[in-house]
Amino acid sequence: MIAPSAPADAPVPILEVRGLSRKFGGVWALRDVSFAVAAGEVLGVIGPNGAGKTTLINLITGHLRPSGGHVLVGGIDVTKQRPWVIAHDGxxxxxxxxxxxxxxxxxxxxxxxxxxxxxxxxxxxxxxxxxxxxxxxxxxxxxxxxxxxxxxxxxxxxxxxxxxxxxxPRLLLIDEVMAGLRPQEIESAVGLIHQLRESGITIVAVEHVMKAIISISDRIVVLHHGSILTSGTPDQVLSDPRVIEAYLGHRFARRRAT
Ligand SMILES: Nc1ncnc2c1ncn2[C@@H]1O[C@H](COP(=O)(O)OP(=O)(O)OP(=O)(O)O)[C@@H](O)[C@H]1O
Ligand SMILES: [Mg+2]
Structure with a gap:
């Protein structure tokens, strides 16, 4: 039995992960990651290569089994369900x-x-x-x-x-759908994601294209070495010195400031 993490009258998040972890051999690809996504929200997930972003999606969709923690979809515990069961759930x-x-x-x-x-x-x-x-x-x-x-x-x-x-789907998880695209193609992909969101689909977007992630996300979670480094609005996250140090680099920060 999973204890609710919010007051009884709060809307149930469409997605919640609690203490989600996955170990490969001796290495934690994801460690104790917790967050919730409200219906209708777009959550961006960023972080350096190997930070655990794809592992997170694989764990949520049942393509990997967690070493620990829980995944709830619409308040229902789907941890360790098969991928097609989770897909049928939207x-x-x-x-x-x-x-x-x-x-x-x-x-x-x-x-x-x-x-x-x-x-x-x-x-x-x-x-x-x-x-x-x-x-x-x-x-x-x-x-x-x-x-x-x-x-x-x-x-x-x-x-x-x-x-x-x-x-x-009612919940769509996308993993670097803009990688390798030209600027104009990125613009059209961003437009499409805005359109999907307006149609009521909740989206979790893993993406390295910063311009895109800033434009589509209500909130961003930053993963680093399998853990959440920080989370917040795009502005909060992108001006966080820890995020600049671990991922974005100082050149990005200077470019953004000008
Ligand atoms: N099937 C696997 N077996 C062993 N190690 C794995 C496996 N899948 C992922 N890993 C390791 O887990 C860590 C997280 O990998 P993951 O693919 O989730 O990173 P990512 O954030 O998606 O990176 P990228 O931005 O390059 O796509 C890495 O150290 C990776 O080598
Ligand atoms: Mg990946």
Whole structure:
């Protein structure tokens, strides 16, 4: 039995992690991490390479089992549930290394997503219709008939996002969907995330592109060596000397100040 961490009349966070930890061999990839995300919020997660960001997503979505701690979705303890059980509960994710289904088209990739997840489409026809809507939303309708291997980096990331959206999540976890994109592509990805948020999806975004994370996040959690270094609004976090020292560097801080 997990004790509630908030007063009885407080709204239940859509996501809460409590004391979440994961050890690989003798090394803690994540250690005693706790935070909550309110429905409708966008939480940014930043930190140096190897800080534990992807591990955090893997633990929340059931792709890894924690060494300790708990994950609650909508107040329900889903710790150690299988990934598909958590997905059916309305939690979708993208993979840092994109994982399209090979041998089927972009459109079919998204349709497969639509037959899983939160509100599953029952027929192939329905799933393909959903896929068409989502391809339009993420801007790759013109690639519907392509093989995933033919896509540019930017379009492959859009497909990854489309597959996750096809599950019609209430909580979406994205892992570096902007890595390797050009400035204009980043701008369009930021616009899309704003749009998703307006449609009511709660988002946890792991991202190294600072301009993007500042623009999309209500709050940011900074991970360092598997622990939370600090958290707060983008302004609070990005002016924190510990964050500048551990992650952003002094050049970033000077650029921001001018
Ligand atoms: N399957 C694994 N087996 C062993 N060690 C792992 C495994 N997955 C992650 N780690 C280690 O855990 C730590 C955290 O890795 P993680 O991938 O979560 O970092 P990250 O913050 O996502 O980094 P990046 O910004 O490079 O994506 C690293 O030291 C990594 O080497
Ligand atoms: Mg990662």
């Amino acid at each position: 939690v979708a994710r993208t993979f840092q290394i994109v994982k399209p289904f090979r041998g089927v088209t972009v459109r079919e990739n998204v349709a497969i997503g639509a037959m899983h997840g939160n509100h599953r489409d029952r027929s192939v026809r329905e799933a393909l219709e959903t896929a068409d809507q989502i391809l339009e939303l993420v801007g790759i309708t013109h690639r519907a008939g392509s093989a995933p291997s033919e896509l540019s980096v930017a379009d492959a990331r859009r497909l990854e996002l489309a597959k996750a959206l096809a599950c019609r």
